[in-house]
Amino acid sequence: MAAIFSPRANVIAAxxxxxAMGAVAGLCLWWFAWPRSDYARHVGWVxxxxxxxxxxxxxxGLGIDCRFCHSSVERSAQASLxxxxxxxxxxxxxxxxxAVLAPVRDSLMANRPIVWVRVTDIPDYVYFNHxxxxxxxxxxxxxxxxxxxxxxxxxxxxxTMQFCLDCHRNPGxxxxxxxxxxxxxxxPDHATPSPAELMRAYHIGGRNLTECSICxx
Amino acid sequence: xTPRPAIVFGLAAVLLVAGCDDMTRQKKQNPYASRATxxxxxxAGVVQYGETSAPVPPVTMALLERGRTEYHVFCAxxxxxxxxxxxxxxxxxxxxxxxxASDGPQRIYDVITDGRGVMYGFAQRIAPDDRWAVVxxxxxxxxxxxxxxSDLTPExxxxx
Numbered sequence: 243m244a245a246i247f248s249p250r251a252n253v254i255a256a257x258x259x260x261x262a263m264g265a266v267a268g269l270c271l272w273w274f275a276w277p278r279s280d281y282a283r284h285v286g287w288v289x290x291x292x293x294x295x296x297x298x299x300x301x302x303g304l305g306i307d308c309r310f311c312h313s314s315v316e317r318s319a320q321a322s323l324x325x326x327x328x329x330x331x332x333x334x335x336x337x338x339x340x341a342v343l344a345p346v347r348d349s350l351m352a353n354r355p356i357v358w359v360r361v362t363d364i365p366d367y368v369y370f371n372h373x374x375x376x377x378x379x380x381x382x383x384x385x386x387x388x389x390x391x392x393x394x395x396x397x398x399x400x401x402t403m404q405f406c407l408d409c410h411r412n413p414g415x416x417x418x419x420x421x422x423x424x425x426x427x428x429x430p431d432h433a434t435p436s437p438a439e440l441m442r443a444y445h446i447g448g449r450n451l452t453e454c455s456i457c458x459x
Numbered sequence: 460x461t462p463r464p465a466i467v468f469g470l471a472a473v474l475l476v477a478g479c480d481d482m483t484r485q486k487k488q489n490p491y492a493s494r495a496t497x498x499x500x501x502x503a504g505v506v507q508y509g510e511t512s513a514p515v516p517p518v519t520m521a522l523l524e525r526g527r528t529e530y531h532v533f534c535a536x537x538x539x540x541x542x543x544x545x546x547x548x549x550x551x552x553x554x555x556x557x558x559x560a561s562d563g564p565q566r567i568y569d570v571i572t573d574g575r576g577v578m579y580g581f582a583q584r585i586a587p588d589d590r591w592a593v594v595x596x597x598x599x600x601x602x603x604x605x606x607x608x609s610d611l612t613p614e615x616x617x618x619x
Contacts, residue, residue: 304551307531309532327579335552
């Protein structure tokens with residue numbers, strides 16, 4: 243009786259087993275790495291908005307401060323998106339016939355807010371508060387990146403829990419003097435107080451900033 | 460043969476973990492879901508439209524500093540940092556405002572609140588206290604433009 247398996251079967255079996263192991267390992271790696279990729283987290287994705295608003299033009303070009311539009315950032319948990327009225331503060335007089343601004347004029351005429359698309363959407367169980375961060379010297383750019391250089395707005399940082407915790411464990415390096423909180427391209431220089439001095443000045447460090455209840459209720 | 464307790468526990472643990480769901484889907488109370496549970500209509504610190512303002516705060520250095528910040532954010536785009544009315548938005552075609560007028564504090568406060576001419580009101584963006592801070596700063600800005608170096612005390616001259 244002839245042999246059931248030829249000598250080649252040894253090689254085929256070995257390759258098949260190695261391939262199966264490789265596939266399993268690859269799937270595990272993919273399962274682990276894919277949700278952590280910038281692509282899956284939408285970092286750097288430009289989002290289609292009803293009006294192609296350019297922060298680069300308004301902030302870097304015209305020198306308008308963040309708070310002109312995001313005016314509740316110092317007093318409220320939400321930085322807030324500006325109402326149409328805020329856009330019309332200037333656009334009632336300039337670029338009044340620009341086609342690109344038609345949705346703004348329609349919104350004013352119909353008394354219906356423009357529906358902007360969220361660029362940064364953290365889960366509802368995270369109680370992020372803007373006012374405490376800006377009043378303790380965390381600059382806008384620490385989480386939002388250099389928005390003044392974005393012709394169209396995109397998410398510049400992952401803003402995952404890991405991202406939050408990295409700073410909550412050691413806030414010092416991300417603090418800046420209050421005068422520079424709204425500078426999007428500020429860099430520390432020789433005159434900047436050290437992280438430890440800033441921590442003291444802002445009275446940070448008395449409470450453990452990694453307590454669950456700091457961000458979750 | 461009866462199963463060993465460790466195996467039973469292990470299986471139970473696996474079954475329990477399998478019941479876990481993504482944390483993003485969880486029940487959450489939404490106070491705005493019904494009128495009965497929603498917070499008050501008017502948040503604290505908000506004055507009604509058309510109402511004459513918060514009481515006038517005493518003028519302190521801190522108030523002036525606050526006024527400078529708010530002026531820089533909300534006024535300077537048109538009125539310019541110097542108050543001469545040639546801000547960046549005016550350079551881009553917005554009708555030029557007059558130089559900061561010699562109006563009284565209440566009048567400036569009212570203009571910030573309700574606007575004037577082509578200037579929109581800032582009631583929604585500048586809190587009542589901060590409007591007074593801007594009023595104080597505008598006053599200081601006006602005075603500063605007619606000051607001579609010799610008007611300052613020697614200490615002030617040293618810090619310029």
